Amino acid sequence: MFRTHGMNLAYKYCVGEGLELGASIHNSFYLSNCPNLSPSDGTSYLFERDLLDYQRYQANYIDHSGGEMAPVDLIGDFQNIPKPDASLDYLVSSHVIEHDPNTFAAFIESDRVLKNFGVFFCIFPKRIAAQEDRFRRLTTLEEMIAAHDSKLGMSDMPPETWRDHYQVFSLQSMIRVVNHLNQQRLGKWLIECVEETDSKVGNGHTIVLRKYDQLAESRWPDDESFARDFFGAWEAGRPGEALAMLKISLSFNFFDPVKLHLAGHLAKQIGDTSEAIEFLRQALIIEPENEAFRKEFFEWSGAVYANPVL
Template sequence: MSHVQGMTLAYNYCLGEGLELGASLHNSFHLPNCPNLSPSDGTAYLYERDLLDYQHYQAGYINYSNSEMAPVDLIGDFQNIPKADISLDYLVSSHVIEHEPNLFAAFIESDRVLKNFGVFFCIFPKRHATPGDGVRRLTTLQEMIDAHENELGMLDMPPESWRGHYQLLSLQSMLRAVNYLNQQHLGSWLIETVEETDSKVGNGHTIVLRKYEKLAESRWPDDESFAQAFFSAWESDRLGEALAMLKISLSFNFFDPVKLHLAGHLSRQLGYTDEAIEFLRQALIIEPENEEFRREFFEWSGIIYSNPVL
């Protein structure tokens, strides 16, 4: 559900001192006191090519929205955030991260500037959101790994595709990337919630992550020890604790339909209705013929489930 101005989900998670990457006036989050970071402001720039890119984009933007571009407060991008270490409560962006050639570097830089428990709130486009992308294949996890190992940056990009859609992602491929980052100790990203279709405009996916420095040490060594701790918390009515356990486990392997189903039930019991439906939707993406999941999805949402990935 969208906020009257902005996006309800962003208002729930983007609290404190934050920064938006690539803000736009025609599609604002309307978050209070949230500066805008961009590669150029029409005068200053991160790379010389960004100035030309800004001027080209400015002309198209005025024709498209009949308004001015959003004021730029800081010069930078997802690989160059001019903020001190552990200084921000949140980062927020919409349709920006796909323009970074090195996805893992963007996450590592975001980790650097966020405080512990800080939020990474990101909307990125569906593969059919932009003409031409629909016929392209998704960026593979191995390509993301190679870009990171080769320290790929903007100066390695050809000028004819400057700041293009270097990443083509599904929600599931992004979640696999987050799982990999956590497994390889390249990040400590707790998966808070997702939206298969973003509740802001509806042409992208949403992922909400929280930096949790103790994520790795909070992981259970095996399924048996996890189950004992989880059901002890649930049976003792410590529902918030039980849900947190599931989120920790899913942050290392999101593609467990049983845990996604349980996360849906706990979220619903705790009053997080939209989050509950999204967890259940992800369980159904993995097990689309699970009739119990389908029945519950209809009961919770009033909508007959259809697979959004196909």
């Protein structure tokens, strides 16, 4: 049976006591102290339909791979995580959040169970990863707001589409969700880093978020005060502090090519070259004809920039 390797980015950010939502043996993260949460284990279930769903998936999985299913430690899903408030150091999820009909509720539940500074490490599929999604439009922010306002949950879903891909995301549309949650104080998500193409399997996007209870209070009231504090830290030789300031600002408005470019330079300065390249890539997505950015991208990555947005 084919098994993937681990993921360096996950090893960096997923430290301590964690939980994985929807783990699979063939795509393991190999994280210690990280039990698996699933809607059913073949005997117990969250919704009755989940038991049938598990049994069908299990039969198909064994037929095609000849392997075993990942053991299930806890019964639940993105809206029902059976853990106390502020009890986990990290949550990790790969190709699961698109199966939840209420994206905002998934983020809010994740916020609930994470400690302050805890990490939400999320990979979700590119829109061309699944054949059935390739010609579907992206789920709009307005649709996700409406699902949250109506308290949409799995009990509202018809059996014929049970735990299907309810959402289709790009990396940029997911970042807009995070920006909106933070702006509306529905979330406290510091954007640590992103991957346009995940470094796990390569058919998804990665977003790494850190719950930061003081995020809203840390936001600068205007550009002038931000610039004063940011350049003060940079000129004083504190690149880590300056980068943290940029990440706070980008967590409310990620689509600022100047700040993304600066974040790239600071990440590179402190030795996070792969994360630096991703910040620069996002700046180029916004300004694809910026020749200075393109030259730096080639110098840093050894590759000519090509727009990755699908």
